Amino acid sequence: MAIVEIQGLTKVFNGRKAVDDLNLAIEKGEILGLLGPNGAGKTTTIAMLSTILQPTEGTATVDGYDIRRQPKEVRRVIGVVPQDVALYDDLTAAENLAYFGKLYGVVRERSKKRVDELLGLVQLRDRANDRVKNFSSGMKDRLNLAVGLIHEPRLLFLDEPTTGLDPQARLAVWEIIKKLQAEGVSILLTTHYMEEADYLCDRVAVMDNGKVIALDSPAVLKKSIGKLEVIKVKATGLPRVLLAKLRKLRGVKEVAQTSEGLRLLSPTADAILGQVVGLITSKKVRIDSLNVVQPTLEDVFIKLTGRTLRD
Amino acid sequence: MRFLTITAKELRLWLRDRHALFFTFALPLLFITVFGLAFSGDMGKIDVLVVQEDNGSVADNYVRALDLVFDVTKVDSVAVAEEDVSDGEKVAAIIVPEGFSDNRANVHLIYDETKRETSTIVMHILEAVTLGALGQAPPIIAEPVSGKQLDPFQFFVPGMAVFFILMVGGIGGAESTIDEKDRGTFKRNLLAPIGRASYLAGKLSAHFLIGCMQLVVFFGAGILLFGMAVYGSLLLVGLVGILVVLIGVGLGLLISCFVRSHDGATGAVMALTLPIAALGGLWWSIEMMPGYMQSIAQVLPTYHAQNALTSVIIRGKDLAAIAPSVLVLAGFVIAVLVAGLLLFKWEE
Numbered sequence: 001m002a003i004v005e006i007q008g009l010t011k012v013f014n015g016r017k018a019v020d021d022l023n024l025a026i027e028k029g030e031i032l033g034l035l036g037p038n039g040a041g042k043t044t045t046i047a048m049l050s051t052i053l054q055p056t057e058g059t060a061t062v063d064g065y066d067i068r069r070q071p072k073e074v075r076r077v078i079g080v081v082p083q084d085v086a087l088y089d090d091l092t093a094a095e096n097l098a099y100f101g102k103l104y105g106v107v108r109e110r111s112k113k114r115v116d117e118l119l120g121l122v123q124l125r126d127r128a129n130d131r132v133k134n135f136s137s138g139m140k141d142r143l144n145l146a147v148g149l150i151h152e153p154r155l156l157f158l159d160e161p162t163t164g165l166d167p168q169a170r171l172a173v174w175e176i177i178k179k180l181q182a183e184g185v186s187i188l189l190t191t192h193y194m195e196e197a198d199y200l201c202d203r204v205a206v207m208d209n210g211k212v213i214a215l216d217s218p219a220v221l222k223k224s225i226g227k228l229e230v231i232k233v234k235a236t237g238l239p240r241v242l243l244a245k246l247r248k249l250r251g252v253k254e255v256a257q258t259s260e261g262l263r264l265l266s267p268t269a270d271a272i273l274g275q276v277v278g279l280i281t282s283k284k285v286r287i288d289s290l291n292v293v294q295p296t297l298e299d300v301f302i303k304l305t306g307r308t309l310r311d
Numbered sequence: 312m313r314f315l316t317i318t319a320k321e322l323r324l325w326l327r328d329r330h331a332l333f334f335t336f337a338l339p340l341l342f343i344t345v346f347g348l349a350f351s352g353d354m355g356k357i358d359v360l361v362v363q364e365d366n367g368s369v370a371d372n373y374v375r376a377l378d379l380v381f382d383v384t385k386v387d388s389v390a391v392a393e394e395d396v397s398d399g400e401k402v403a404a405i406i407v408p409e410g411f412s413d414n415r416a417n418v419h420l421i422y423d424e425t426k427r428e429t430s431t432i433v434m435h436i437l438e439a440v441t442l443g444a445l446g447q448a449p450p451i452i453a454e455p456v457s458g459k460q461l462d463p464f465q466f467f468v469p470g471m472a473v474f475f476i477l478m479v480g481g482i483g484g485a486e487s488t489i490d491e492k493d494r495g496t497f498k499r500n501l502l503a504p505i506g507r508a509s510y511l512a513g514k515l516s517a518h519f520l521i522g523c524m525q526l527v528v529f530f531g532a533g534i535l536l537f538g539m540a541v542y543g544s545l546l547l548v549g550l551v552g553i554l555v556v557l558i559g560v561g562l563g564l565l566i567s568c569f570v571r572s573h574d575g576a577t578g579a580v581m582a583l584t585l586p587i588a589a590l591g592g593l594w595w596s597i598e599m600m601p602g603y604m605q606s607i608a609q610v611l612p613t614y615h616a617q618n619a620l621t622s623v624i625i626r627g628k629d630l631a632a633i634a635p636s637v638l639v640l641a642g643f644v645i646a647v648l649v650a651g652l653l654l655f656k657w658e659e
Contacts, residue, residue, distance in 0.1 A: 050502055052498065052501060052502060072504040073504075075502060075503065075504040076504050080499075080502050082495050082498065082499060084495050085495065086494060086495030086496050086498065086499040087494070087496065088320070088324060088494070088496060089494070090324050090327045090328070091320070091323070091324070095323075099316065099320050100499070100503065102313070102316040103313065103316060103317075103500065103503035103504075103505055104503050104504065105313070105504070147499070
């Protein structure tokens with residue numbers, strides 16, 4: 001059974017289709033990842049499903065409620081965790097939770113228990129009565145997540161839940177998300193991070209230009225790369241002409257620039273290593289490191305679009 | 312009644328903001344105290360110089376008469392007197408020339424034109440004294456119009472109250488919306504299953520309540536602390552006060568539609584409230600201004616607020632007497648609130 005069914009959902013901003021005839025279902029209990037670069041339409045999709053943005057065309061149902069005709073019912077079912085922390089700095093952790101609980105109509109006795117439960121879940125019980133302005137950014141992020149859960153939503157929208165977190169804080173958030181799934185919450189999350197989608201998601205929908213261009217489990221998606229291997233080059237100051245030249249090299253399937261350097265997809269990585277190094281050094285670029293690695297979801301995206309997610 | 316949740320949250324945040332509390336209550340009370348006390352008590356006699364060059368009995372009597380109405384310092388030479396006035400030590404010098412007693416010479420006045428108000432007063436008094444002393448006209452009789460002692464608090468309590476209610480309502484209301492948008496809590500509130508109307512109702516009621524608290528504190532302090540008398544109905548004072556609070560709340564809403572930062576909000580509200588406070592006669596009576604400025608003043612809500620409040624407090628007027636001003640204020644309430652609601656930006 002699907003908790004979300006999206007049919008032909010479209011949003012046009014100034015003549016540009018931010019979301020283009022999207023069809024997608026989220027199964028009960030699954031974590032579905034939306035993967036794609038900025039501007040792919042992930043956030044717009046979530047805004048429409050959250051009923052704060054009117055679709056231009058198409059619609060979706062959430063737990064059976066239509067997002068256009070029954071926005072209030074939809075809002076009760078969903079919890080939304082915004083990408084940027086959205087809390088009252090001058091209220092305490094417990095007050096923030098209780099306030100949003102009241103807005104959602106959580107009754108007093110239930111609210112008290114729930115606040116305590118959630119503070120436990122995000123490990124802030126000992127800071128319950130401290131004002132949020134004194135919290136570290138990791139603590140704020142955890143509380144931000146907890147606020148989205150105050151009314152016990154059956155479906156949770158997480159917009160880049162770990163962007164900007166250090167590895168330790170990221171792990172803590174991942175653990176919480178896994179726990180929520182175990183409690184039966186269905187989750188739709190957007191992310192830039194491959195490892196995140198890889199680790200958390202049952203299925204990943206790869207989005208580009210408002211459309212889903214691939215949809216499957218992370219393992220199957222990675223297999224779709226076939227026999228391609230990845231040459232990962234760490235180097236700075238790579239000229240554009242170099243990319244074009246590398247692309248023309250026999251045996252190179254796709255090349256994309258990353259924040260660290262380059263990723264080359266090739267069926268015969270070992271055989272062309274020498275040529276790659278030669279071309280790069282001929283442009284007077286110093287190579288910091290070079291490895292042949294296993295493909296990740298990033299490479300799936302590169303293969304599909306010729307670009308990286310950070311483009 | 313879910314908007315009350317929002318109201319309660321707004322008030323709680325406001326109570327935790329010490330700067331806001333200072334501007335809402337402490338600063339206006341300080342202004343009321345300083346201005347009220349500064350203008351209290353009898354005005355002292357004005358210091359003038361007198362040079363008596365005629366020693367006849369008429370001149371003696373005349374100088375004695377001057378001594379009754381001015382604080383007179385005698386000097387011997389016109390040159391010294393002139394120097395003192397031009398140095399700003401005294402506002403005017405009166406010279407009684409040789410031949411004054413046998414009517415061959417007129418009194419001569421040297422005054423400091425940079426102190427216009429005081430000089431004008433000296434001139435008028437001098438005219439009266441001269442006419443009286445020379446027996447050409449009856450001495451002037453002056454009496455206050457209501458027979459009551461002038462109490463500056465009756466002017467400054469309403470004046471400062473109107474000014475600070477508009478300012479705090481404008482800045483506080485605009486900033487709280489700007490803050491919510493900055494923090495992202497604006498969107499988060501709208502994600503909850505409450506209507507947009509509840510959201511705005513919650514915020515506006517909070518700032519309405521803050522304005523009402525200001526009214527109670529300012530007029531309460533005026534009456535209880537400074538013994539300000541209110542000759543008319545306190546209910547009428549409250550009615551006019553509430554209209555002013557609503558204009559302040561509407562101003563905050565309206566400013567938040569155009570401005571995106573704290574500094575912007577403070578600047579915009581100051582740019583609006585300071586001129587209309589000065590022109591509308593919240594700090595001094597508008598009769599001091601030239602006629603065309605007085606006409607401008609009459610289209611301002613501050614003028615009508617101050618006019619209605621002082622009419623009730625000082626002259627004990629009833630609703631019928633202040634109805635025109637009340638209607639103008641009500642018009643402003645509707646205008647700012649409707650404009651604010653129509654222009655409010657729900658999406659970034």
